[in-house]
Amino acid sequence: MNEDKFIQVNNLEKTYENGYQAIKSVSFSVKKGDLVCLLGPSGCGKTTTLNMIAGLLNPTGGDIIVNGKSLLNVAPKDRNIGYVFQNYALYPHMTVLQNVMFPMTVGKNKKPKDEAERIAKKFMKLTHIEELADQKPGNLSGGQQQRVSIARALVQEPQILLMDEPLSNLDARLRLKIREEIRNLVKEVGITTLFVTHDQEEALSIGDKIILFHNGVIQQDDKGQDLYLEPNNQFVANFIGNPVIDNFDVKVANDQIVGSDFEIPVAKLNSSKFRSELADGDYTLSIRPENLKLADEGELSEVIDDIELIGRERVLKFNHAGISQRALIDLEQEVKRGDKVKFKMNLDRIYLFKPDGERIY
Numbered sequence: 001m002n003e004d005k006f007i008q009v010n011n012l013e014k015t016y017e018n019g020y021q022a023i024k025s026v027s028f029s030v031k032k033g034d035l036v037c038l039l040g041p042s043g044c045g046k047t048t049t050l051n052m053i054a055g056l057l058n059p060t061g062g063d064i065i066v067n068g069k070s071l072l073n074v075a076p077k078d079r080n081i082g083y084v085f086q087n088y089a090l091y092p093h094m095t096v097l098q099n100v101m102f103p104m105t106v107g108k109n110k111k112p113k114d115e116a117e118r119i120a121k122k123f124m125k126l127t128h129i130e131e132l133a134d135q136k137p138g139n140l141s142g143g144q145q146q147r148v149s150i151a152r153a154l155v156q157e158p159q160i161l162l163m164d165e166p167l168s169n170l171d172a173r174l175r176l177k178i179r180e181e182i183r184n185l186v187k188e189v190g191i192t193t194l195f196v197t198h199d200q201e202e203a204l205s206i207g208d209k210i211i212l213f214h215n216g217v218i219q220q221d222d223k224g225q226d227l228y229l230e231p232n233n234q235f236v237a238n239f240i241g242n243p244v245i246d247n248f249d250v251k252v253a254n255d256q257i258v259g260s261d262f263e264i265p266v267a268k269l270n271s272s273k274f275r276s277e278l279a280d281g282d283y284t285l286s287i288r289p290e291n292l293k294l295a296d297e298g299e300l301s302e303v304i305d306d307i308e309l310i311g312r313e314r315v316l317k318f319n320h321a322g323i324s325q326r327a328l329i330d331l332e333q334e335v336k337r338g339d340k341v342k343f344k345m346n347l348d349r350i351y352l353f354k355p356d357g358e359r360i361y
């Protein structure tokens with residue numbers, strides 16, 4: 001078995017009964033023991049993909065291979081996959097211990113009661129819910145309920161763990177805490193995990209890699225920092241990053257990149273970074289807010305509309321050609337609302353996209 005391709009999804013497709021094609025020939029692989037995030041906006045096909053892996057939905061094309069074997073003709077209950085849902089899906093009339101033991105009390109995974117209890121307690125310890133053994137789910141906080149559902153998914157020692165937006169019902173602080181716990185836990189148990197989220201910061205913080213979907217198509221399958229620094233296309237550049245990337249409409253003509261009131265000679269760009277030839281025409285020039293620096297001389301001359309403090313940095317907001325844009329500066333720099341300032345672009349860190357979103361530079 002090739003550990004780098006523990007899960008292999010090959011040309012997977014899903015067209016629903018109403019004719020809607022939710023997944024269009026998706027292929028990716030997952031390394032054994034990795035935690036991989038399936039990321040994308042609502043409706044992009046993340047849950048559809050997860051449900052096909054779990055066997056809750058049948059693909060209309062392609063294959064899913066785990067540990068060298070196709071899952072397609074394997075019944076969901078025989079796939080040996082743990083699934084953690086957004087809404088926890090706990091049994092309200094059972095105690096925490098009974099909920100966690102449940103998968104070991106039915107079907108072919110049935111175990112003697114004392115063994116089931118021992119295994120349940122082991123995973124309850126790992127998920128920090130030992131003290132809650134006799135409580136009913138209704139008495140627990142959202143974070144505690146999610147820990148119960150994670151423990152319940154792990155007791156069968158599944159070959160894969162699937163998690164669909166497991167943190168979305170939790171408040172912001174708890175989300176940060178539980179996502180760290182989940183990462184520590186799956187690494188400790190060593191289980192290969194697919195984690196669905198629409199939250200790019202969550203994906204960047206816990207994913208060994210991120211598979212970014214849009215309209216049923218993978219836009220980029222990479223490490224988080226590569227999605228951030230080397231986006232494949234305009235969609236990826238716009239989706240990843242907070243504050244979001246700044247976009248400027250430009251024209252390329254006569255070896256100049258011409259914006260509404262700035263010009264950059266093409267010769268100033270690093271020629272090795274061009275992905276294909278830069279023909280004359282319309283483009284979007286994109287730059288992340290931290291790559292606009294206050295300077296005595298710069299490409300942009302702007303009036304600061306608003307200043308927002310985010311921890312150790314400040315977001316400066318300004319309006320350029322009718323579009324609100326942002327720069328990110330550290331706390332020490334003197335600037336106030338209404339100031340007229342200049343921004344210098346870090347030209348090594350700009351991107352140029354064609355109107356169809358393809359990245360050229």
Ligand code: ATP
Binds near residue numbers: 018041047
């Ligand atoms: P979300 O984050 O909102 O859950 P998602 O990325 O998980 O979104 P999916 O639930 O996989 O998206 O849905 C993908 C697309 O397929 C959506 O446009 C959705 O409306 C459509 N879809 C989902 N289930 C069905 C169905 N049973 N019949 C027809 N279309 C469906």
